[in-house]
Amino acid sequence: MVRVTGNFVKESPLHPKAQAALAAAFDAGWADPKKLSQVATRANRMRAEAIESLAQLLSLRIDEIEVLGEPLLGHYLSIAGFATGASTNIFYGATSRSEIIATARSFTPHEIAVGLKGDIQISPSTQSGIFALQIANGETGVIAQSQQIVDAYPNALIACDATTTPDISLLPNRWDSAHFDSQSWAGPAGIAILGIRNSKLWKNPFPHIGIKRVPQSYSLPLLLSSVVALEAWRNQSELRQLNQSLRARIAKEVHDCDIAGDLDESLPSIASFSFLYCHGEELVRALALRGFDVDSGSACTSDDLAPSHVLAAMGVLTHGNIRITLHDGSTQDDIDALATAIIESVAQLRAQR
Amino acid sequence: MKIIDSRGKRCPIPIIECAQAMCELVPGESIELLSDDPATLPDLLAWGRMTNNFVEAQGPETFHITKK
Numbered sequence: 001m002v003r004v005t006g007n008f009v010k011e012s013p014l015h016p017k018a019q020a021a022l023a024a025a026f027d028a029g030w031a032d033p034k035k036l037s038q039v040a041t042r043a044n045r046m047r048a049e050a051i052e053s054l055a056q057l058l059s060l061r062i063d064e065i066e067v068l069g070e071p072l073l074g075h076y077l078s079i080a081g082f083a084t085g086a087s088t089n090i091f092y093g094a095t096s097r098s099e100i101i102a103t104a105r106s107f108t109p110h111e112i113a114v115g116l117k118g119d120i121q122i123s124p125s126t127q128s129g130i131f132a133l134q135i136a137n138g139e140t141g142v143i144a145q146s147q148q149i150v151d152a153y154p155n156a157l158i159a160c161d162a163t164t165t166p167d168i169s170l171l172p173n174r175w176d177s178a179h180f181d182s183q184s185w186a187g188p189a190g191i192a193i194l195g196i197r198n199s200k201l202w203k204n205p206f207p208h209i210g211i212k213r214v215p216q217s218y219s220l221p222l223l224l225s226s227v228v229a230l231e232a233w234r235n236q237s238e239l240r241q242l243n244q245s246l247r248a249r250i251a252k253e254v255h256d257c258d259i260a261g262d263l264d265e266s267l268p269s270i271a272s273f274s275f276l277y278c279h280g281e282e283l284v285r286a287l288a289l290r291g292f293d294v295d296s297g298s299a300c301t302s303d304d305l306a307p308s309h310v311l312a313a314m315g316v317l318t319h320g321n322i323r324i325t326l327h328d329g330s331t332q333d334d335i336d337a338l339a340t341a342i343i344e345s346v347a348q349l350r351a352q353r
Numbered sequence: 354m355k356i357i358d359s360r361g362k363r364c365p366i367p368i369i370e371c372a373q374a375m376c377e378l379v380p381g382e383s384i385e386l387l388s389d390d391p392a393t394l395p396d397l398l399a400w401g402r403m404t405n406n407f408v409e410a411q412g413p414e415t416f417h418i419t420k421k
Contacts (some may be wrong), residue, residue: 256403276403277369298364312395319365319396353369
């Protein structure tokens with residue numbers, strides 16, 4: 001087996017500090033914080049400290065924070081908590097996550113087209129409802145024009161999908177719920193944070209007894225580790241130059257390549273390339289053989305053999321697609337080697353057709 | 354007009370077969386591509402933009418492509 005020298009898939013290893021914290025948390029934070037024993041009291045104190053840190057790091061009030069043990073659940077909760085019935089209007093961009101689209105379709109959906117750069121084609125509306133606002137797209141990294149969108153929908157509640165980045169500077173100045181995913185800051189999988197700012201209008205949409213707003217079935221050790229990872233997270237602006245060099249070299253040396261979105265309006269960590277006449281799965285495998293792990297949005301790599309709805313909505317080529325995620329610690333040498341591998345692999349695959 | 358039947362073939366084969374057929378055309382001439390792959394429509398439109406050819410969907414599995 002070829003040794004993996006470059007991890008460019010979405011997932012990354014836990015931040016070392018988070019890994020250490022996880023082990024310690026399983027040691028000390030295993031008790032149920034809701035009980036009265038000494039160990040439970042200690043767990044409760046650890047939980048309270050974690051929530052305080054989260055509040056500070058994500059600019060949330062403590063009473064706005066809910067922790068989820070199933071991140072995908074947050075997409076539904078953040079929107080459906082504000083819905084008043086099937087006739088509730090849900091506005092969303094065509095490149096939103098499929099979980100958002102599925103939620104919208106269970107009410108009254110209003111899909112908004114995007115342009116070739118992934119920008120939402122804003123059509124101002126005074127209709128009431130909920131705007132499911134994806135802060136940044138996980139496949140292309142394209143950042144939404146959040147403030148313009150919020151201003152164009154003055155009567156809509158704003159449910160932010162912030163699961164691709166904890167960069168709170170990207171949030172608009174008005175929002176009603178915000179959903180974050182621990183994995184976006186190199187924290188453990190299985191932890192999400194739901195910020196409920198408008199608690200007067202938000203109601204738990206699930207059948208429930210009592211006053212709990214969300215299921216409380218998350219792992220405390222994972223939460224503690226996640227907070228440590230968030231404390232260690234830093235804005236990834238230093239990756240922008242690496243991303244730019246990768247895009248520039250591929251654009252220069254590979255013909256018939258579609259690059260999704262402009263880096264100036266995207267997260268610095270993501271690049272999506274589609275190569276005409278290439279098979280996405282073959283390209284992913286060719287790169288793996290050279291020691292580079294990457295993701296793909298092509299139909300041939302998806303479970304249902306459907307092309308990426310994100311790339312299709314943008315009008316970007318969906319076949320021959322690879323998605324590169326740069327992580328903290330990526331170096332120029334890594335990027336140069338990856339670019340060479342992509343250029344050679346694409347040429348090899350095209351020669352075989 | 355030449356008809357390319359790519360039904361039953363997955364991406365990127367229909368686009369490759371379409372591109373190969375287009376090589377034999379002169380500007381203004383057209384082909385019809387038959388494909389039942391859900392990726393064909395978005396990919397044909399992107400291919401048309403990238404290669405400067407005109408693409409028109411005439412049905413869910415029928416596409417008309419004109420060389421510019």
